Amino acid sequence: MTSTSLDVERIRKDFPVLSRELPGGRRLVYLDSGNSSQKPAPVVETVREHLAMHYGNVGRAMHVLGAESTEAYESARDKLAAFVGAPSRDEVIFTKNASEALNLVAHAFGPHLWGATEAADPRFALGPGDEIVISEMEHHSNIVPWQLLVQRTGATLKWFGVTDDGRLDLSELDRIVTDRTKIVSIAHQSNVLGTVNPVAAVLRRAREVGALVMLDASQSVPHHPVNVAELGVDFVAFTGHKMLGPSGIGVLWGRGELLEAMPPFLGGGEMIEAVWMDHSTYAPIPHKFEAGTPPIVEAVGLGAAVDYLQGVGMDAVEAHERELTAYALDALREVPGLRLIGPASLEQRGGTLSFTLEGIHPHDVGQILDDEFGIAVRVGHHCARPLHLRFGIPATTRASFYLYNTTGEVDALVRGLHHVQKVFA
Numbered sequence: 001m002t003s004t005s006l007d008v009e010r011i012r013k014d015f016p017v018l019s020r021e022l023p024g025g026r027r028l029v030y031l032d033s034g035n036s037s038q039k040p041a042p043v044v045e046t047v048r049e050h051l052a053m054h055y056g057n058v059g060r061a062m063h064v065l066g067a068e069s070t071e072a073y074e075s076a077r078d079k080l081a082a083f084v085g086a087p088s089r090d091e092v093i094f095t096k097n098a099s100e101a102l103n104l105v106a107h108a109f110g111p112h113l114w115g116a117t118e119a120a121d122p123r124f125a126l127g128p129g130d131e132i133v134i135s136e137m138e139h140h141s142n143i144v145p146w147q148l149l150v151q152r153t154g155a156t157l158k159w160f161g162v163t164d165d166g167r168l169d170l171s172e173l174d175r176i177v178t179d180r181t182k183i184v185s186i187a188h189q190s191n192v193l194g195t196v197n198p199v200a201a202v203l204r205r206a207r208e209v210g211a212l213v214m215l216d217a218s219q220s221v222p223h224h225p226v227n228v229a230e231l232g233v234d235f236v237a238f239t240g241h242k243m244l245g246p247s248g249i250g251v252l253w254g255r256g257e258l259l260e261a262m263p264p265f266l267g268g269g270e271m272i273e274a275v276w277m278d279h280s281t282y283a284p285i286p287h288k289f290e291a292g293t294p295p296i297v298e299a300v301g302l303g304a305a306v307d308y309l310q311g312v313g314m315d316a317v318e319a320h321e322r323e324l325t326a327y328a329l330d331a332l333r334e335v336p337g338l339r340l341i342g343p344a345s346l347e348q349r350g351g352t353l354s355f356t357l358e359g360i361h362p363h364d365v366g367q368i369l370d371d372e373f374g375i376a377v378r379v380g381h382h383c384a385r386p387l388h389l390r391f392g393i394p395a396t397t398r399a400s401f402y403l404y405n406t407t408g409e410v411d412a413l414v415r416g417l418h419h420v421q422k423v424f425a
């Protein structure tokens with residue numbers, strides 16, 4: 001493909017796996033980046049180099065390796081803060097993934113006084129009569145933590161529906177978000193539909209009623225320029241392995257003043273200021289939320305991934321995926337019996353295309369694409385079962401694009417789908 005903004009052939013050379021041969025001599029066509037992305041050589045090399053030459057524990061080891069490791073870990077925090085426009089580096093909390101970041105925030109709510117030195121902040125007081133709002137298009141990671149929270153506290157879980165064309169249904173915004181709402185937590189971009197949600201409208205209503213707003217940005221931060229300060233929300237969660245980084249590292253960004261008011265999540269080393277036998281005081285943010293030895297190498301690797309993405313330019317990544325998505329939307333329209341689940345137009349959508357093929361189970365689609373063409377897609381409910389129930393289907397096939405994909409790979413997918421249909425004809 002010739003993209004106006006990004007040299008995809010050059011980029012592909014940076015990803016060693018893209019030139020590997022699969023068993024049987026097939027070439028890999030990787031269309032599963034929404035699940036987890038591939039890693040460029042600079043990320044692999046940074047991880048190797050850190051493990052080989054600079055490894056030591058962070059924040060506590062009084063020697064050269066400890067200092068080098070701490071410096072690399074903290075400089076990864078600086079990179080992440082700059083990447084998402086965080087007003088302060090201390091607002092960037094390293095977690096194990098997006099799921100942990102979402103759980104961390106859900107955990108802050110409750111009826112009790114948290115810790116000896118923390119005054120309960122009314123914004124986090126939650127009990128019967130209070131409400132949490134999510135949506136029907138959420139990943140399970142942005143559903144289950146809130147279900148657990150309402151089970152613990154007696155609060156009520158409410159949600160926005162999804163329209164037939166895969167948009168967030170805000171027709172009852174004022175009825176769903178009320179002065180009892182404590183927090184609204186929604187996906188910035190759906191991992192199934194590709195829909196990019198209208199954050200500003202939700203935020204406006206949340207502010208009217210004094211509710212906090214959290215975005216699950218797991219599918220947006222890897223693919224679009226995202227600036228947390230411009231978004232104006234309170235918390236943003238995302239995950240390293242979907243943005244060219246290693247697995248085992250995620251990020252919670254939160255407004256500093258809120259993070260300071262929140263109780264710690266996990267207890268342990270490094271999150272404390274002082275410990276007595278019967279109580280403790282806590283370290284300032286971000287360390288208050290980073291108990292124990294953190295994912296050091298993973299954070300350093302994620303820093304390298306951010307360097308790589310910034311080198312390419314997030315505007316170019318977004319533009320490239322937009323071209324691919326436009327091409328794929330057209331190409332998939334030509335496949336008989338294919339039903340797209342999600343917006344059919346380019347407007348406010350990213351490069352994630354989920355679909356069904358009439359009369360053929362997605363597991364069969366995925367298996368034939370993989371076995372016969374080396375095409376990696378995801379099949380199933382993609383950890384968004386309620387959304388699939390909403391559309392009356394158990395599963396979909398999902399192709400998701402990233403900066404290294406080409407229109408040639410979209411063509412390969414379409415050829416593969418035609419073949420699947422012949423097999424089941």
Ligand SMILES: Cc1ncc(COP(=O)(O)O)c(C=O)c1O
Nearest residue numbers: 097098099139141191216218239
């Ligand atoms: C929208 C969304 N939220 C959350 C997650 C969870 O990410 P992780 O498994 O890294 O915690 C995913 C991963 O698929 C996702 O797509």
